[in-house]
Structures are given as structure tokens and as C-alpha cells.
Amino acid sequence: MAQNxxxxxxxxxxxxxTVRLRDEAGELIELTGCSARMKLKKEYDSADAMVSLTSDAGGGITFERFDSDSAFIDACCVHIINVQTGPLVDYSIKDGDGEVQPGEGVYDLEIVDTAGVVLRAINGMWIAMQEVTK
Structure with missing residues (x-):
């Protein structure tokens, strides 16, 4: 089951x-040869993702050794760039005090192993805090 x-x-x-997966025995799972995909949406049934990432070249997700002592690739690393995080807050939506509401929604990260088995690694809510300096 995915970590929430x-x-x-x-x-x-x-x-x-950075996400590191462990099996039932608590051992790190080797991620060599895996692929990954991640989406951030406003709601689960939203037709379009606000952010969509993959492990394709330049897709925002890479697989790496967590540290130099790791025997194998054991970390899935997500990088959402600033031009993707900026639109997560709608600055036209204000609360009762006239303050900009934080953006919020849902996300998940799935890893696909070399046999094509899909594992949802992590999922839950995302909250984006507004920026002042643009």
C-alpha cells in the first residue's frame, strides 16, 4: 500500500x-530499470493534471543512488521546476479576509518495474503556498 x-x-x-521504497522485510527495493510517473491534480477526477512528470529524459523524475554507499539504485527523485509550481496557486481566489488562498489538490507517484508491475509509491494531498516575490 502506498505511503500517504x-x-x-x-x-x-x-x-x-526523494522516495525510497522498502519491502515487507524492511529491505530497500532496487529500482534499476524502473520507470515512474507522477501527477498533481485539483481533484481525483479532474480531466487535466496541473503537473505531469515522468522518468523519460527531462521529465522531472530520475532514479539515483541515495548515497555513495548504496549497492544499487534505491531512490526515486522528483523535481518540479518553478514554472510548474507557480500556477498551483490561483491568486484570484481570496478568503474572507482578502488573503490569497493556498493552492491544494491531490497527487500520486507510481513506479513501474521491469516486468510492468505498477506500484503506487506515495500519494496524498498537496498544498502550495503563495509567493510574494515574482
Whole structure:
């Protein structure tokens, strides 16, 4: 079962997330040869994703060794660039005090192994805090 986590993103800034998976015995799972995909949406049934990432070249997701002592590739690294995080907040939506509301929605990250088996690694809510300096 996927880990459920709320992620907090600064709109207009780069966002980084590293995920390491463990099996039932607590051992790190080797991710060599895997692919990955991630979407951030306003709601689960939204037709379009606000951010869509893949592990294709330049797609925002890479697989790496977590540290130099790792015996194999054991980390899935997500990088959402600033031009993707900026639109996560709609600055026209204000609360009762006239303050800009943070953006929010749902996301998941799926990893596909070399046999084509899909594992949802992490999912949950995202919250984007508005930026002042643009």
C-alpha cells in the first residue's frame, strides 16, 4: 500500500522529493530499470493534471543512488521546476479576509518495474503556498 503524505510546495520555487521504497522485510527495493510517473491534480477526477512528470529524459523524475554507499539504485527523485509550481496557486481566489488562498489538490507517484508491475509509491494531498516575490 502506498505511503500517504501531504506535501507542501512553495509556488514559484523548485520542489524536490526523494522516495525510497522498502519491502515487507524492511529491505530497500532496487529500482534499476524502473520507470515512474507522477501527477498533481485539483481533484481525483479532474480531466487535466496541473503537473505531469515522468522518468523519460527531462521529465522531472530520475532514479539515483541515495548515497555513495548504496549497492544499487534505491531512490526515486522528483523535481518540479518553478514554472510548474507557480500556477498551483490561483491568486484570484481570496478568503474572507482578502488573503490569497493556498493552492491544494491531490497527487500520486507510481513506479513501474521491469516486468510492468505498477506500484503506487506515495500519494496524498498537496498544498502550495503563495509567493510574494515574482
Amino acid at each position: 503524505k501531504t506535501i507542501k510546495i512553495d509556488a514559484g520555487a523548485d520542489y524536490f522529493l
